[in-house]
Amino acid sequence: xxxxxxxxxxxxxxxxxxxxxxxxxxxxxxxxxxxxxxxxxxxxxxxxxxxxxxxxxxxxxxxxxxxxxxxxxxxxxxxxxxxxxxxxxxxxxxxxxxxxxxxxxxxxxxxxxxxxxxxxxxxxxxxxxxxxxxxxxxxxxxxxxxxxxxxxxxxxxxxxxxxxxxxxxxxxxxxxxxxxxxxxxxxxxxxxxxxxx
Amino acid sequence: xxxxxxxxxxxxxxxxxxxxxxxxxxxxxxxxxxxxxxxxxxxxxxxxxxxxxxxxxxxxxxxxxxxxxxxxxxxxxxxxxxxxxxxxxxxxxxxxxxxxxxxxxxxxxxxxxxxxxxxxxxxxxxxxxxxxxxxxxxxxxxxxxxxxxxxxxxxxxxxxxxxxxxxxxxxxxxxxxxxxxxxxxxxxxxxxxxxxxxxxxxxxxxxxxxxxxxxxxxxxxxxxxxxxxxxxxxxxxxxxxxxxxxx
Numbered sequence: 001x002x003x004x005x006x007x008x009x010x011x012x013x014x015x016x017x018x019x020x021x022x023x024x025x026x027x028x029x030x031x032x033x034x035x036x037x038x039x040x041x042x043x044x045x046x047x048x049x050x051x052x053x054x055x056x057x058x059x060x061x062x063x064x065x066x067x068x069x070x071x072x073x074x075x076x077x078x079x080x081x082x083x084x085x086x087x088x089x090x091x092x093x094x095x096x097x098x099x100x101x102x103x104x105x106x107x108x109x110x111x112x113x114x115x116x117x118x119x120x121x122x123x124x125x126x127x128x129x130x131x132x133x134x135x136x137x138x139x140x141x142x143x144x145x146x147x148x149x150x151x152x153x154x155x156x157x158x159x160x161x162x163x164x165x166x167x168x169x170x171x172x173x174x175x176x177x178x179x180x181x182x183x184x185x186x187x188x189x190x191x192x193x194x195x196x197x
Numbered sequence: 198x199x200x201x202x203x204x205x206x207x208x209x210x211x212x213x214x215x216x217x218x219x220x221x222x223x224x225x226x227x228x229x230x231x232x233x234x235x236x237x238x239x240x241x242x243x244x245x246x247x248x249x250x251x252x253x254x255x256x257x258x259x260x261x262x263x264x265x266x267x268x269x270x271x272x273x274x275x276x277x278x279x280x281x282x283x284x285x286x287x288x289x290x291x292x293x294x295x296x297x298x299x300x301x302x303x304x305x306x307x308x309x310x311x312x313x314x315x316x317x318x319x320x321x322x323x324x325x326x327x328x329x330x331x332x333x334x335x336x337x338x339x340x341x342x343x344x345x346x347x348x349x350x351x352x353x354x355x356x357x358x359x360x361x362x363x364x365x366x367x368x369x370x371x372x373x374x375x376x377x378x379x380x381x382x383x384x385x386x387x388x389x390x391x392x393x394x395x396x397x398x399x400x401x402x403x404x405x406x407x408x409x410x411x412x413x414x415x416x417x418x419x420x421x422x423x424x425x426x427x428x429x430x431x432x433x434x435x436x437x438x439x440x441x442x443x444x
């Protein structure tokens with residue numbers, strides 16, 4: 001059994017100069033950015049990618065606001081705070097295909113290891129018992145976003161069309177998935193590429 | 198021993214009376230996922246991954262513990278079975294804290310491998326994220342209950358092969374937990390011989406050598422066949438010309 005996304009991005013062909021480039025976004029929610037580093041490890045394939053896609057939003061692109069009409073969005077990280085949640089809902093609204101990119105987005109992974117602890121106790125143990133002042137956690141203080149009671153995988157808050165497991169997914173996995181998405185094909189990862197961790 | 202004939206996936210198969218369905222399926226090269234099953238230990242039928250359909254019955258049966266019978270007709274890979282196997286794996290992942298990325302058995306874990314094999318690329322259920330302890334009181338080994346799937350391989354190998362029965366299970370349902378002696382720290386167990394068989398047969402990172410960090414743990418089960426062949430058949434044969442002498 002292999003995952004089949006329910007939606008497809010419009011196909012783009014490198015050889016046709018008239019073909020519209022795929023509008024690609026990558027997002028960094030509650031994660032370590034390791035998935036994005038692995039993405040950069042695509043190395044020379046990034047040149048190929050640049051011919052097929054326009055990067056319209058990303059931690060590595062200068063865009064402040066998540067744009068409208070995005071074809072494919074790769075989401076790294078779990079949904080850990082209210083900002084993550086707000087952005088996740090916006091991503092779903094404005095993207096044709098949403099992909100959970102890496103174990104944090106797919107499973108909650110390491111960020112979810114705080115889930116057994118109530119948020120208030122968590123901040124006490126991590127910060128309040130130490131020096132300095134800290135936000136209350138459950139409510140927003142206008143500077144750092146309030147933490148959600150539980151860290152959850154992306155597909156627990158919005159419908160997700162494809163999954164790329166891995167911590168981080170290696171460049172081969174990423175290219176297999178991304179190149180399929182850019183061709184408008186479903187993501188079919190083989191057994192080796194589906195492994196968590 | 199009487200020979201019996203049955204049908205597996207529309208193919209006639211003969212076996213010996215007393216063979217389990219799983220034995221015959223594997224002889225025919227039909228692979229179904231298993232986690233609680235381990236050759237050499239008594240069958241348990243606990244993880245339910247090897248469930249198969251038996252014609253004429255609306256009840257699914259675990260192949261590892263069901264004796265093959267004359268005239269039986271079974272199906273091993275229907276759409277329904279594959280769906281259920283995936284659900285079982287998702288439930289196992291959601292019940293405790295299986296964070297593969299930071300597990301000592303990352304890359305060698307049987308639970309992780311079965312999930313990848315069946316195409317379980319995400320879990321649809323809510324994660325329960327229970328607060329579970331790690332007991333590192335033993336001099337050489339540790340038990341991390343976050344990774345335990347209650348397959349009871351440790352219980353069986355300790356009882357049936359080592360003969361110590363240090364391990365058992367306490368509690369019911371989602372509160373079940375493997376324990377040493379009378380639910381006391383492993384390091385204080387009087388019955389534990391520190392042989393490490395439980396650690397070697399554990400399919401996940403629940404039982405591991407102390408000091409191993411992420412993806413460092415290696416497990417080797419050759420000792421089991423070696424001990425059992427010696428005990429049951431008086432055979433003491435070194436495989437691979439003695440190159441592979443166990444751990």
